[in-house]
Amino acid sequence: MLQKTYENIDSIGRAILTIKAQGVHNKELAEVIYPNGQKAFAQVIALNGDQVTLQLFGGGFGVSTDCKIRFLGKPIQVGFSDDMLGRVYSGNGQPIDGGPELLSDRVRVAGPSINPVKRLIPKDMIRTGVPMIDVFNTLVRSQKIPIFAKAGEPYNRLLANIATQTDADVIIIGGVGLKYDEYHYFRQRIEEAGSKNKTIMFIHTHRDSIVEGLMVPDLALAVAEQFALQGKNVFVLLSDMTQWSDYLRQVANAQDQIPANQGYPGDLYSQLASRYEKAADIEGAGSLTILGVTTMDDVTHPVPDNTGYITEGQFFMKDGYLELFGSLSRLKQQVNDRTRPDHRSIMNAMARLLSEAEERVKAQKFGSVKDDYSLRLLAYRQTFQRELMDPFRYLELEDALDLCWDILAQHFKKEEVGLSSTMMEEYWPKKGEYKVLKVLADE
Known part of the structure; x- marks a missing residue:
C-alpha cells in the first residue's frame, strides 16, 4: 500500500519532531527522508488532532524542516528466528556483530502482555549459581525482580555471571547506556563460558541515540515472548532501568509534558509496569523471567520507588555484596520447599x-x-x-x-x-x- 508523504515539519527537538498529518496511528513507524535521499526511522508517540509527534531513532541531529515524512502504516517490528541466538543487535534491532540482518519472520515490538488467563502460578526454580539468590532468595520462573544498587556497584558483572550460570534455555541481555568496556565484558564473559549459542544481546551504548536506548527493553522482551511461546524458558536481563527512565524523562520534557516527581513523566509507573508485566509462565508453552538493574541513591527515588510496587521483591547490592537483609524474593516460598528437604x-x-x-x-x-x-x-x-x-x-x-x-x-x-x-x-x-x-x- 502506497503511503502518503508529508512535508513542512513544524518543529524539531533533540529526539522528537512534530508535523501535521492525517490517518496516522499511535506507535506507527515512519521514514524520515533527507534532502540527499538518505532515510532514517521514527515512531509516532503522541497524537493531538492532526498534530503528530514522532521519536527520531537517530536523534534530531541532521534533521531539517525540508525533510519529508512517510508513514508506513505498521508498528515497529523486529526479526525473529532461532538464528538470532549468539548474535548482538543495537537498540534499533540492527546487527552490530558483523553478521547478516535478519529478514525472516517479523514480530511486533511493545505489543500487549500475555493474557492473564493463560498465565500459570509460578512453581519452578531458576538456578543462578549465586548462593545469596539460590539459597536465601530463590528466583522463580516468570518472576520479575530488580537489583537495587548504587552506581558503580559491579551489577553488570553479576548479570554476566548469571547469564553464564543459569539453567534457562535462552538468555536475552538488554543493555541501556552501557559503557564500551561493560559491553565488551558481557561479550567476552559469555564467549569464554560457552554460553553464546543460547544468548542474544540488544546493546545500546552511552554514545547512541537515546531513542534507541528506549527501544532496548521492548526489543528484548518482544523476542523473549516469541521464544517463550515456542516452549522455552527465557531469562531477560536488563541494565540499567534507571538510565532507561532518564531517557524517558528527557523525551517527556522535550514534549513539554507536565513533570511529576523529580521531573519524571506522570506515567512512569505505567511505562515500567508495561515492560515488567511481560514476565509470565505461559500455559502450554514456556516462561519469561525478568531480572533488571535499577541504580539508585536511595529507595525513595522515583524509579526504585515505582519499581518496588511492580516487581516481586528485590535484590540489594552494597559494597560489591548481595545483602541478605533488604533483599526479598516474594515467590521463594513457591519453590524452596521442593528443592531439598532442608x-x-x-x-x-x-x-x-x-x-x-x-x-x-x-x-x-x-x-x-x-x-x-x-x-x-x-x-x-x-x-x-x-x-x-x-x-x-x-x-x-x-x-x-x-x-x-x-x-x-x-x-x-x-x-x-x-x-x-x-x-x-x-x-x-x-x-x-x-x-x-x-x-x-x-x-
Missing part, C-alpha cells in the same frame, strides 16, 4: 543467627560483647560474609546448602541452631561437630 529450614536458621550477630555488632561498639556465644556469633558473621555473600562465587544449590551446614557446625553446637533432631541427624556434618567442641574446649 532448604527452608537451613535458610531460616542461617538468617536468624545472622540477625543475632548483627545485634552483637552494635553492642560491640560499647564494649559489651565478651561472652563465648556472642564471640562465636561475630565469627559466624565473618564466615557468612566471606563464604556466602560474594556474588561472584559459583556454587550449585546443593553445594551451597552443604556449605551452610558446615558453617553452622563450625561455629555452633547442635542445640544452639534451633533445627529439628531429624534434620540434624541427616545433614549435620560429623567432622564439624567434633571441630566445634574441640574449639570450645581449647577456649
Whole structure:
C-alpha cells in the first residue's frame, strides 16, 4: 500500500519532531527522508488532532524542516528466528556483530502482555549459581525482580555471571547506556563460558541515540515472548532501568509534558509496569523471567520507588555484596520447599543467627560483647560474609546448602541452631561437630 508523504515539519527537538498529518496511528513507524535521499526511522508517540509527534531513532541531529515524512502504516517490528541466538543487535534491532540482518519472520515490538488467563502460578526454580539468590532468595520462573544498587556497584558483572550460570534455555541481555568496556565484558564473559549459542544481546551504548536506548527493553522482551511461546524458558536481563527512565524523562520534557516527581513523566509507573508485566509462565508453552538493574541513591527515588510496587521483591547490592537483609524474593516460598528437604529450614536458621550477630555488632561498639556465644556469633558473621555473600562465587544449590551446614557446625553446637533432631541427624556434618567442641574446649 502506497503511503502518503508529508512535508513542512513544524518543529524539531533533540529526539522528537512534530508535523501535521492525517490517518496516522499511535506507535506507527515512519521514514524520515533527507534532502540527499538518505532515510532514517521514527515512531509516532503522541497524537493531538492532526498534530503528530514522532521519536527520531537517530536523534534530531541532521534533521531539517525540508525533510519529508512517510508513514508506513505498521508498528515497529523486529526479526525473529532461532538464528538470532549468539548474535548482538543495537537498540534499533540492527546487527552490530558483523553478521547478516535478519529478514525472516517479523514480530511486533511493545505489543500487549500475555493474557492473564493463560498465565500459570509460578512453581519452578531458576538456578543462578549465586548462593545469596539460590539459597536465601530463590528466583522463580516468570518472576520479575530488580537489583537495587548504587552506581558503580559491579551489577553488570553479576548479570554476566548469571547469564553464564543459569539453567534457562535462552538468555536475552538488554543493555541501556552501557559503557564500551561493560559491553565488551558481557561479550567476552559469555564467549569464554560457552554460553553464546543460547544468548542474544540488544546493546545500546552511552554514545547512541537515546531513542534507541528506549527501544532496548521492548526489543528484548518482544523476542523473549516469541521464544517463550515456542516452549522455552527465557531469562531477560536488563541494565540499567534507571538510565532507561532518564531517557524517558528527557523525551517527556522535550514534549513539554507536565513533570511529576523529580521531573519524571506522570506515567512512569505505567511505562515500567508495561515492560515488567511481560514476565509470565505461559500455559502450554514456556516462561519469561525478568531480572533488571535499577541504580539508585536511595529507595525513595522515583524509579526504585515505582519499581518496588511492580516487581516481586528485590535484590540489594552494597559494597560489591548481595545483602541478605533488604533483599526479598516474594515467590521463594513457591519453590524452596521442593528443592531439598532442608532448604527452608537451613535458610531460616542461617538468617536468624545472622540477625543475632548483627545485634552483637552494635553492642560491640560499647564494649559489651565478651561472652563465648556472642564471640562465636561475630565469627559466624565473618564466615557468612566471606563464604556466602560474594556474588561472584559459583556454587550449585546443593553445594551451597552443604556449605551452610558446615558453617553452622563450625561455629555452633547442635542445640544452639534451633533445627529439628531429624534434620540434624541427616545433614549435620560429623567432622564439624567434633571441630566445634574441640574449639570450645581449647577456649
